[in-house]
Each structure stands twice: as C-alpha cells, then as structure tokens.
Amino acid sequence: MSRQLASFKLHLRAVATGLKYLFLPNRITVYYPEEYIELPEGYRGLIRYYPDRCIQCGLCAMICPASAMKMYRTKTDRKGRPGINYQRCIFCGFCVDICPQNALETTKVHDVAYKSLEEMILPPEKFSQEPISPAVAGGARKLKPVFDEERGLRHERV
Amino acid sequence: MSTLSEQGGVIYSRLIAREGDESTYELFIGPQHPASGHMRFIVRLEGDVIVSVDPDIGYVHRTMEKLAEGREVIKSIPLLERMTIIDSHNVTLGLVRAIEKLLDVEPPPRARYLRTLLSEINRIASHLYGMGIAGIMLNHSTMFMWAFGDREVWLQLAEELTGARLTHTYSIPGGVRRDLPQGFADKAEKAVRYMERRLKDYMAVFFENPQVRARYEGVGVLKKSEASRLGIVGPNLRASGIKYDARLAEDYAAYSELEFEVPTHEEGDAMARMLVRIEEIKQSMNIIRQILRKIPDGSILADKYVRLLPPPLREQVAKTGRVKFPGIFATLKLPEGDAVSRVEMGHGEIFYHVTGNGSTKPYRLRVVTPSFRNVILFRYLAPGHRFMDFPAIYGSLDYFPPEADR
Ligand code: SF4
Numbered sequence: 001m002s003r004q005l006a007s008f009k010l011h012l013r014a015v016a017t018g019l020k021y022l023f024l025p026n027r028i029t030v031y032y033p034e035e036y037i038e039l040p041e042g043y044r045g046l047i048r049y050y051p052d053r054c055i056q057c058g059l060c061a062m063i064c065p066a067s068a069m070k071m072y073r074t075k076t077d078r079k080g081r082p083g084i085n086y087q088r089c090i091f092c093g094f095c096v097d098i099c100p101q102n103a104l105e106t107t108k109v110h111d112v113a114y115k116s117l118e119e120m121i122l123p124p125e126k127f128s129q130e131p132i133s134p135a136v137a138g139g140a141r142k143l144k145p146v147f148d149e150e151r152g153l154r155h156e157r158v
Numbered sequence: 159m160s161t162l163s164e165q166g167g168v169i170y171s172r173l174i175a176r177e178g179d180e181s182t183y184e185l186f187i188g189p190q191h192p193a194s195g196h197m198r199f200i201v202r203l204e205g206d207v208i209v210s211v212d213p214d215i216g217y218v219h220r221t222m223e224k225l226a227e228g229r230e231v232i233k234s235i236p237l238l239e240r241m242t243i244i245d246s247h248n249v250t251l252g253l254v255r256a257i258e259k260l261l262d263v264e265p266p267p268r269a270r271y272l273r274t275l276l277s278e279i280n281r282i283a284s285h286l287y288g289m290g291i292a293g294i295m296l297n298h299s300t301m302f303m304w305a306f307g308d309r310e311v312w313l314q315l316a317e318e319l320t321g322a323r324l325t326h327t328y329s330i331p332g333g334v335r336r337d338l339p340q341g342f343a344d345k346a347e348k349a350v351r352y353m354e355r356r357l358k359d360y361m362a363v364f365f366e367n368p369q370v371r372a373r374y375e376g377v378g379v380l381k382k383s384e385a386s387r388l389g390i391v392g393p394n395l396r397a398s399g400i401k402y403d404a405r406l407a408e409d410y411a412a413y414s415e416l417e418f419e420v421p422t423h424e425e426g427d428a429m430a431r432m433l434v435r436i437e438e439i440k441q442s443m444n445i446i447r448q449i450l451r452k453i454p455d456g457s458i459l460a461d462k463y464v465r466l467l468p469p470p471l472r473e474q475v476a477k478t479g480r481v482k483f484p485g486i487f488a489t490l491k492l493p494e495g496d497a498v499s500r501v502e503m504g505h506g507e508i509f510y511h512v513t514g515n516g517s518t519k520p521y522r523l524r525v526v527t528p529s530f531r532n533v534i535l536f537r538y539l540a541p542g543h544r545f546m547d548f549p550a551i552y553g554s555l556d557y558f559p560p561e562a563d564r
C-alpha cells in the first residue's frame with residue numbers, strides 16, 4: 001500500500017509540474033518576420049566585400065571549403081575579384097578570417113531566403129553591397145535574447 | 159506469405175512463418191526517419207514479443223572520409239562537423255588534435271580552456287537533444303518540448319562564443335578562433351542556474367514519473383561483460399558500471415587541470431542510461447563554472463602561427479579577440495606519418511586516424527564514431543522484450559544515424 005501511495009504522490013507531482021507551466025508558460029517563440037532576433041556581435045552571417053581594400057590575392061577563394069567563393073576573372077583584370085554563391089556557402093567564415101586586408105567582413109544579417117536561385121549568386125559588384133535583411137527592412141520589431149535564471153532565455157524589445 | 163498491413167506508408171510487415179498458434183512477423187521500421195535519423199530496423203516478432211532486430215544502416219552514408227581525403231586538410235573541419243551537427247565541436251576536436259600532432263603544434267593554455275568550455279556546452283546540448291528524442295519516443299511530448307527549448311539556451315551561449323548556432327568550426331590547428339566575448343561568464347552562470355532548476359522539473363515530470371520509470375526500469379539491460387565485449391562507448395557503457403571516459407584516458411583540452419566526476423550506474427537498463435546523462439549534464443555545468451573561474455590569460459593561437467601574421471593583423475587579433483588565419487592555412491602541408499586521437503563526445507568516444515604523406519591533403523582519414531560502435535546494441539538489447547519496449551530502448555541509446563553512417 002505504501003508503495004502505491006508513494007507512486008501516487010509522484011504521479012501527482014508530475015502532473016503538478018506540468019500544470020505549473022501550463023499557467024506560467026516558458027515560451028521562447030519569436031514571430032519572425034514581424035519580430036526579429038538581433039544576432040550577437042561577431043555573428044557569422046552574410047558576408048560583405050570591400051573592393052577598395054582587396055589586393056586580389058585569391059586566398060579567400062582558395063580556403064573556401066564549400067567552393068562557394070570564386071575569383072571572377074576578366075580579360076582586363078587577370079587576378080580577378082571574389083564573388084560568392086550563397087547556394088553553397090556554409091558560413092564558416094574561413095574566407096573572412098584568412099583575408100589579410102580585412103576586405104571581407106561578416107555581418108549580422110542572416111535572412112538567407114531568396115525568391116530565385118540566381119539571386120543567390122553574387123558577383124563582385126553585388127557582393128560589395130551592404131546585405132539587407134528583408135525582415136528588418138519591412139519594419140520587424142527587434143528583439144534581444146537575454147539570459148534569465150528563471151526563464152532561461154527572454155526576448156526583450158531593443 | 160504476403161503483405162498484411164501497411165500503416166501510413168511507414169511500417170510494413172509480413173507474416174513469415176506460422177506454426178501451431180505461433181506466428182512470426184517481420185516488421186520494417188523506416189527508413190524515412192523513424193526516430194532519430196534515417197535508418198531501417200528489421201524487427202521479427204512472435205505475437206508482440208521481439209525475436210530479433212537487425213539495424214539496417216547506411217541510408218545517410220555521405221563518404222565523409224573519402225571527401226576529406228580529396229581536399230586541403232583545413233577544409234575537413236567544417237566537413238566532418240556535419241556528421242554530428244548537434245555536437246559539432248566535440249566531433250571535430252579529435253580531428254584537430256590529430257592534425258596538430260602531425261603538424262607538431264600545441265594550442266596555448268587559454269585555447270585549451272576555451273576548447274573545453276565549448277565541448278561541455280556541446281555535451282549539454284547533445285544530451286538535451288537525446289533526452290528530448292527519448293521523451294517523444296515514449297509519447298511524452300512535454301519532455302521533448304522542454305529539452306529542445308532548454309537546449310536553445312546552450313546554443314545561444316555557443317553562438318555568442320563562436321558566431322554560429324550549430325556549425326561552430328571553432329577549433330583550428332594551433333588554437334581556437336574566438337576569445338570569450340564580453341559578459342560571457344555572467345550569461346553562462348545564469349544559464350547554469352536556470353538548468354539546475356530545470357533538471358528538478360525534468361525529474362518530477364519525467365525521470366521520477368512512475369509512468370516513465372515503468373517503461374525504463376529493467377528494460378534493455380546491458381550487462382557489464384557484454385558492454386565491454388561489444389566495445390560500447392559513452393553513457394551507454396558507463397550506465398553498465400564501466401568507468402571509461404576519453405576525457406580521462408586521453409590528454410586533451412584542459413581536462414587534466416579540472417576536477418570532475420565520471421558518473422556511472424550499475425543497473426545497465428534504460429533508466430540507468432538516461433540518469434547517467436542527467437548526471438553528466440550536472441558535471442558539465444560544474445566544469446563550465448571551473449573554467450570561467452580558472453581560465454588563464456594569454457594568446458588563443460599558437461605562436462608558430464601568430465608569428466606568420468603581419469604586425470598590424472597581430473595587433474588586431476590581440477585587440478578584437480578574433481583570430482586571423484596566416485596565409486599558409488589554405489595550404490597546410492601534412493608531414494609524412496600517422497596520428498591518432500580520441501575525444502569524448504556526448505554520444506561517447508570518437509576516434510580519428512589521420513595519415514599524412516607530405517601533401518596538402520590527408521593521404522588517409524579514418525574516423526570511428528560512437529554511434530557506429532553503439533548501433534550493435536539494437537540487436538542485443540531488444541530481443542525478448544515486448545514491441546512497446548523497442549522505442550524505450552531506442553531512446554535510451556541516444557543513437558544518431560548520420561554520425562554512424564558518416
Ligand atoms: S563563409 Fe565559408 S563557405 Fe562561405 S564563402 Fe566563406 S569560406 Fe566559403
């Protein structure tokens with residue numbers, strides 16, 4: 001009997017614990033794209049290229065593990081300049097880290113959804129433009145994740 | 159005889175023998191992601207008692223080893239990370255160690271501590287993932303949602319440290335890529351305190367819930383002698399009473415300078431395997447606290463490579479805490495020779511063997527993953543149990559097909 005009683009108590013405790021969170025939910029859902037989580041400093045998102053700093057050494061294309069970055073060579077410019085293919089890029093940031101000129105930088109934009117596959121291939125000219133987050137451009141509320149002893153993660157309005 | 163039932167296109171079964179009152183059925187589970195990944199189980203049943211289970215692996219085989227042999231060695235880090243994306247630092251740390259042994263370079267102390275830090279964050283996230291999956295296998299969706307939600311806390315920490323949520327690519331030959339960001343220790347402490355609180359909830363709602371205990375206790379017992387005979391690794395081994403952990407056996411990262419226990423259980427049943435994981439999470443949090451207290455100052459990349467950077471970049475690295483690679487990283491030459499290394503992942507020990515032949519690509523790269531070593535348990539643990547025990551056993555093994563198949 002006492003075993004059954006102990007078991008009953010444990011059943012009750014399990015249900016009570018579940019009920020507690022039914023009334024005080026611990027949700028971390030964010031309604032993208034109406035809301036947008038601001039990514040932390042140093043996040044490895046879309047990459048921006050600064051052509052004026054580039055010495056056209058080609059190291060970035062050489063180290064790219066996914067063959068996402070390649071040098072676009074022309075008849076007049078035999079050394080070429082890097083362009084990126086976001087169909088392939090895995091955002092490892094190796095290209096950024098090896099660039100001796102800081103001509104490549106990671107940004108905090110990481111909305112990698114495109115309407116067509118062609119849009120995902122950026123030749124050097126397009127690669128040197130500032131990447132834009134469609135969510136932020138559309139007026140999404142920015143949220144910042146905050147660590148919380150009681151809730152784990154909270155998302156606060158910035 | 160003939161196909162008898164077909165449910166939702168996932169489970170097929172056929173009657174393979176009928177003798178007297180006994181019928182033996184063959185049941186195919188999978189291969190479309192039956193639980194933790196793509197694989198198939200061929201289960202033979204007499205009534206609803208399991209007679210045999212054949213794990214049919216290889217559905218997510220991606221020729222990882224061969225792919226790694228065809229490219230410059232540094233590119234194998236982000237590649238092999240994808241074997242166990244949920245534990246991506248632990249899975250590549252062994253590879254980086256093996257490469258370092260070949261290149262004869264040692265990471266500075268601060269880098270070793272940072273490696274340990276991310277490895278333990280990964281271990282917690284990996285265990286939470288496994289627990290969540292185990293929960294949903296018992297139809298306990300609360301455990302599933304909670305574990306996956308709480309895993310997000312640790313992923314956020316890893317993201318702030320490395321710049322990526324899962325594909326950290328953090329360790330590189332000679333060190334790590336990023337230093338601790340501002341305010342990290344404070345955030346980690348909050349995460350630890352939160353998790354301590356949550357583990358109590360987990361106990362109440364799942365691990366001490368009589369419903370769950372009834373499903374796990376005495377189910378899928380792995381005897382100590384069997385565990386060592388079959389070469390089982392990780393929490394599955396330790397739940398059978400064998401105290402083996404690559405963190406103790408192999409000198410890597412900063413484990414020799416930190417104090418922690420390796421939890422073991424004697425029972426060897428599904429319950430013990432789950433409890434070992436809970437206790438390991440506690441140990442990992444203890445290690446994280448120690449690291450943040452004791453982490454030494456200094457460089458995070460070996461001098462040998464820092465010296466190759468032009469002076470302005472060297473200053474930049476020191477100021478920003480973000481490593482720049484020397485140009486030779488694109489074409490690191492692996493000297494002739496062999497190197498092996500072991501690292502303890504969340505799932506168990508991973509083993510690497512890298513052979514260099516003086517070129518920029520590894521001549522041979524061999525990896526033995528913990529899931530590959532543990533998959534044999536399906537064959538040994540399930541027979542004799544009722545079919546409803548199969549998901550309970552599966553969940554307790556924390557088996558991850560993409561890791562086993564490579
Ligand atoms: S982030 Fe990695 S995958 Fe993407 S272009 Fe750079 S090196 Fe290539």
Ligand code: SF4
Pocket residue numbers: 053054055056057058059060061082098099100101102103104
């Ligand atoms: S590594 Fe930097 S400097 Fe060299 S080509 Fe690429 S972007 Fe230009």
